[in-house]
């Protein structure tokens with residue numbers, strides 16, 4: 001019988017110490033990692049202040065100041081949304097996360113219907129619910145939206161709309177037989193891709209109203225959304241184009257030769273395959289978008305990170321460890337969301353390739 | 361062109377096609393009658409693929425006319441789609457849809473193009489998959505099949521649309537030698553059942569067995585067109601002789 005300890009030693013020798021150079025590297029890198037973990041663990045947990053208020057944080061400055069996050073938490077999530085009305089946001093978030101959970105879980109029945117609901121009914125319904133101003137629901141102007149809820153709103157609108165627009169733009173860019181459509185798509189894509197995101201947001205925030213009749217009161221948040229949709233569609237279009245170009249010409253020819261129409265061939269043959277190639281790129285774009293929402297800061301909207309920053313600059317919470325705590329908290333939350341997206345992407349990728357390209 | 365069987369189903373008249381400055385077809389004319397089996401051969405780059413790809417308009421000719429089943433090919437997309445329904449094509453590289461199972465490959469166009477019900481489509485697919493001898497692989501993906509099996513699925517996929525004409529572009533050139541026979545056998549079977557067939561191939565055994573008419577192309581032209589007997593025993597052109605010698609030597 002080989003004991004567990006022996007197996008472990010064997011594993012160590014085979015993987016970490018199979019040559020002396022390798023061994024030195026393992027020790028150095030391993031030591032460094034342990035040191036970092038220890039420092040972080042100490043700062044996050046051991047030396048952190050867990051209860052009390054700012055006075056307690058000032059007394060223990062070599063650790064995180066969690067009371068800051070606890071006291072400010074509801075602002076981080078809801079922004080300046082009035083507290084009595086927050087149940088509306090809760091309902092929307094509950095439906096949002098339940099919907100996503102149902103869709104991620106592969107054995108959910110009626111997935112198609114759930115997708116339709118989440119894409120068509122849910123966005124409008126939640127907009128009206130959170131905006132209010134009818135049926136006795138108090139009017140909450142989007143200027144008071146903020147925090148994590150704003151991040152979610154912006155990111156999901158950008159994500160959900162950029163994919164279909166991106167697909168259309170990418171197909172248009174390849175439409176050799178429609179030169180005007182092609183030219184429009186090329187100019188659109190290259191323009192928005194060539195302009196920094198901040199400029200896009202500035203442009204839509206301050207220039208869009210100039211093109212609108214004065215009577216139209218165009219919401220600041222809507223303007224930001226337009227900006228997001230414009231540039232994220234352009235980015236997505238390039239990702240989709242990569243997927244389309246990754247396909248062999250034979251796939252187009254085979255579907256043409258069977259008499260399929262342009263859209264039949266795109267929907268049944270080309271896009272399902274291109275989508276698979278595109279998944280990593282799409283997810284990268286999604287993750288980027290999720291983080292880019294933070295830029296609405298410059299047009300006066302405070303998303304999750306914006307709210308944290310606002311909290312940090314509050315003089316009542318003046319302590320050296322407060323900013324670190326705020327940013328660390330933001331980093332952890334962003335990381336959790338982005339990392340789960342990337343895990344899910346990898347899962348999908350594996351699922352798509354299983355059983356197809358493999359021969360046995 | 362040669363032995364007249366039925367009415368003309370494909371009429372090609374003075375077809376020209378260039379790629380940039382390279383002239384791939386220099387005035388090709390060819391008639392195919394119902395039930396006729398035509399085998400086209402010729403050296404690489406002689407325009408064989410270009411010619412048969414013009415028949416279902418995967419390639420757009422520069423000039424000349426093609427009439428398929430009474431419909432003249434033009435830029436009219438609906439007409440082209442209609443003709444493609446009547447004309448099945450098998451490619452050298454199989455071009456199966458890798459994201460669909462064998463069965464779905466065979467039912468896709470039936471359901472969306474021919475508007476058949478799922479059930480009817482599956483029955484037709486099963487029928488043709490049996491005839492190409494792979495009913496048991498129905499639920500596998502193309503990537504799990506051998507090259508010969510994939511090509512037979514491709515043949516079944518085209519036949520499921522019940523086309524009036526079958527086009528084959530070097531269907532066995534991408535196959536390992538031991539798989540060629542199984543594909544050729546299937547092709548012979550369908551050719552002998554009366555399907556109008558235009559086939560680009562260098563498999564002379566197959567040509568001898570099924571061809572009503574042999575066509576030799578070189579440098580974008582039809583150099584020789586005759587019945588197989590004349591073609592193989594006393595070809596008129598020197599170039600044909602040379603080509604046949606090269607091919608038949610190994």
Ligand SMILES: Nc1ncnc2c1ncn2[C@@H]1O[C@H](COP(=O)(O)OP(=O)(O)OP(=O)(O)O)[C@@H](O)[C@H]1O
Nearest residue numbers: 379382384402403404405406407408409410411530
């Ligand atoms: N899309 C294209 N663009 C540019 N040149 C092309 C294209 N398709 C074909 N050609 C050229 O046209 C010529 C004829 O091509 P074609 O494929 O018809 O020849 P082929 O007789 O089928 O040859 P092979 O036996 O190699 O398949 C070749 O020289 C080829 O390089």
Ligand SMILES: [Mg+2]
Nearest residue numbers: 408409410530
């Ligand atoms: Mg060829």
